[in-house]
Amino acid sequence: MKNKSPSFTRRHLLEIGTGATLVAAAGVIWRANERGVIGEKGQEPYKPWEIWNDPAHRGTPLALVAAGVLASNPHNTQPWLFRVSDTRIDILADTSRNLGTFDPYLREMHVGLGCAVENMVLAAAPNGYAVTVTPHAGSLLDIGGRDEPVLAATLHLARGDAPADPLYSAIPKRHTNRNPYDRARGFPDALLHDFAAIPHDENLKLYLFQSGAAYETLGAAIIAATDEIVADHAMIEDSHRWFRDGPQEMERERSGLELDTAGLSPALLAVAKMLPALPAEQSHGTWADQTRDTHVPSAALLGLIAARDRYDRPQTLAAGRLWQRVHLAAGAAGLAMHPLNQPVEMIDRERQLGTESKAEARFAAVTGDEAWQPTFVFRGGYAIRDAAVSARRGAEMVTETV
Ligand SMILES: Cc1cc2nc3c(=O)[nH]c(=O)nc-3n(C[C@H](O)[C@H](O)[C@H](O)COP(=O)(O)O)c2cc1C
Incomplete structure (x- = not known):
C-alpha cells in the first residue's frame, strides 16, 4: 500500500479539523441565536412597555389597563383579568395563574393585584378620569378554588380634570x-x-x-x-x-x-x-x-x-x-x-x-x-447594572369588555 505523504495527512487533518471547527462554530452560533444570546430577542413580549400610553387608547379605560399590566407582580405570573365598561373596571384575580405552595393563600397574588390597581389609579388623571377604588372585602383564607376568576377590586370611573401625579411617568421605567x-x-x-x-x-x-x-x-x-x-x-x-x-x-x-x-x-x-x-x-x-x-x-x-x-x-x-x-x-x-x-x-x-x-x-x-x-x-x-425589562401580556390579552 502506498504511504500517504506527511503533507497530505497534515492537510487532510487540517481540512477535517477546519470542517469540524466550522460545524461546531455554526452550531454555537445557531444555539446562541436560538437562545437569545446574540441577535434580536423576540419583540412582542416587551412591546407593552413601549405602548403603555398608546394614543389609540388615550381617554379610554383600556389606557388604565395598559398601565396596570406593567405592575410589579409575583414571579411575573400576571395573575389578572380586567372586566371593563365605560363606568367601571373590575380587577379579577386569575387564580389559575397561581404559585401553588409558594403562595398557598394567594397573598402574593393579591399584593400584585394591588400593584396593578396603583398603576391604574396613576393613569386615571392623565386620561381624564377620576377613580374611586373599592377593594373586595373578606379574608384570603376563605378563597377556595383555583379555577374561577375572583373579584379583587372595582375601579369606579368618572370624568375628571386633576393633574397627573409625577409617579405616572415612572410607570414604564x-x-x-x-x-x-x-x-x-x-x-x-x-x-x-x-x-x-x-x-x-x-x-x-x-x-x-x-x-x-x-x-x-x-x-x-x-x-x-x-x-x-x-x-x-x-x-x-x-x-x-x-x-x-x-x-x-x-x-x-x-x-x-x-x-x-x-x-x-x-x-x-x-x-x-x-x-x-x-x-x-x-x-x-x-x-x-x-x-x-x-x-x-x-x-x-x-x-x-x-x-x-x-x-x-x-x-x-x-x-x-x-x-x-x-x-x-x-x-x-x-x-x-x-x-x-x-x-x-x-x-x-x-x-x-x-x-x-x-x-x-x-x-x-x-x-x-x-x-x-x-x-x-x-x-x-444603587445598582451596578440596569435591570432588564420583563415580558408582559398586552392589555387586550387580559381585558374583557362588558
Ligand atoms: C408580591 C410580590 C412578591 C415578589 N417576590 C419576589 C421575590 O421574592 N424575589 C424576586 O426576585 N422578585 C420578587 N418579586 C418581583 C417580581 O418577580 C417582578 O415584579 C416580576 O417578575 C415582574 O418584573 P418587573 O418588576 O421587572 O416588572 C415580587 C413581586 C411581588 C409583587
Missing part, C-alpha cells in the same frame, strides 16, 4: 433589579422621607432599615427563609413552573421569569443561556447563593411592609399599592429595588403545613411588635 448594589453609596435620605410620606391605608406600616440590629436580623431572616425554600421540593417545583426556557417559550407565554432578568453578569448570562435549562434544584440553589452572597450583603436598604392582618383582602391590596408607589418613586430617582419576600412566603408555607412558625418568630425580632404582620420585604440601593 420601573423594573425589578436583581443585580448587585453598591452598598457603599448608601441610600438618599430625601427618598427615605418620600417613602415615609406616601399616603397609605392606616392598617399598614412601612419599616426601613439601613444598618443596625433590625437590618442584620432581617437580612439573616431572608437568607434563612431562602435556604428553607430551596430544601422544600414542592415549593421549588411550583416556582420552577414559571421559569421560561429561552426566547421561544417566552414569545409564547409572555409571562414568567427568564434568565435576562436574573441579575447575572453579562458573561455569566451568555454562558447560562447556551446551556440546557437547569433543573429546579440547581436554579434555586444558584438563587440561594445570590441571595446570601449578593442580594442581602449589597443592600443599602432593607425594608418591609406590615399589615394588621396579612390575610385581609383589602389590606393585602393596599400593601401592593404602597409597594408599587415605593418602587416607582425609587425608579424615578434612579434607585434600584428588588422584592425579597422569601420570609413571608415561608410564613404562608409553615401555616399550610401546620408546622411551627420559625419565619414569623424571626420577624418579631425585626419589628419588635407582633401586632404588625409583615407581608412584603424588599431591598434597595
Whole structure:
C-alpha cells in the first residue's frame, strides 16, 4: 500500500479539523441565536412597555389597563383579568395563574393585584378620569378554588380634570433589579422621607432599615427563609413552573421569569443561556447563593411592609399599592429595588403545613411588635447594572369588555 505523504495527512487533518471547527462554530452560533444570546430577542413580549400610553387608547379605560399590566407582580405570573365598561373596571384575580405552595393563600397574588390597581389609579388623571377604588372585602383564607376568576377590586370611573401625579411617568421605567448594589453609596435620605410620606391605608406600616440590629436580623431572616425554600421540593417545583426556557417559550407565554432578568453578569448570562435549562434544584440553589452572597450583603436598604392582618383582602391590596408607589418613586430617582419576600412566603408555607412558625418568630425580632404582620420585604440601593425589562401580556390579552 502506498504511504500517504506527511503533507497530505497534515492537510487532510487540517481540512477535517477546519470542517469540524466550522460545524461546531455554526452550531454555537445557531444555539446562541436560538437562545437569545446574540441577535434580536423576540419583540412582542416587551412591546407593552413601549405602548403603555398608546394614543389609540388615550381617554379610554383600556389606557388604565395598559398601565396596570406593567405592575410589579409575583414571579411575573400576571395573575389578572380586567372586566371593563365605560363606568367601571373590575380587577379579577386569575387564580389559575397561581404559585401553588409558594403562595398557598394567594397573598402574593393579591399584593400584585394591588400593584396593578396603583398603576391604574396613576393613569386615571392623565386620561381624564377620576377613580374611586373599592377593594373586595373578606379574608384570603376563605378563597377556595383555583379555577374561577375572583373579584379583587372595582375601579369606579368618572370624568375628571386633576393633574397627573409625577409617579405616572415612572410607570414604564420601573423594573425589578436583581443585580448587585453598591452598598457603599448608601441610600438618599430625601427618598427615605418620600417613602415615609406616601399616603397609605392606616392598617399598614412601612419599616426601613439601613444598618443596625433590625437590618442584620432581617437580612439573616431572608437568607434563612431562602435556604428553607430551596430544601422544600414542592415549593421549588411550583416556582420552577414559571421559569421560561429561552426566547421561544417566552414569545409564547409572555409571562414568567427568564434568565435576562436574573441579575447575572453579562458573561455569566451568555454562558447560562447556551446551556440546557437547569433543573429546579440547581436554579434555586444558584438563587440561594445570590441571595446570601449578593442580594442581602449589597443592600443599602432593607425594608418591609406590615399589615394588621396579612390575610385581609383589602389590606393585602393596599400593601401592593404602597409597594408599587415605593418602587416607582425609587425608579424615578434612579434607585434600584428588588422584592425579597422569601420570609413571608415561608410564613404562608409553615401555616399550610401546620408546622411551627420559625419565619414569623424571626420577624418579631425585626419589628419588635407582633401586632404588625409583615407581608412584603424588599431591598434597595444603587445598582451596578440596569435591570432588564420583563415580558408582559398586552392589555387586550387580559381585558374583557362588558
Ligand atoms: C408580591 C410580590 C412578591 C415578589 N417576590 C419576589 C421575590 O421574592 N424575589 C424576586 O426576585 N422578585 C420578587 N418579586 C418581583 C417580581 O418577580 C417582578 O415584579 C416580576 O417578575 C415582574 O418584573 P418587573 O418588576 O421587572 O416588572 C415580587 C413581586 C411581588 C409583587
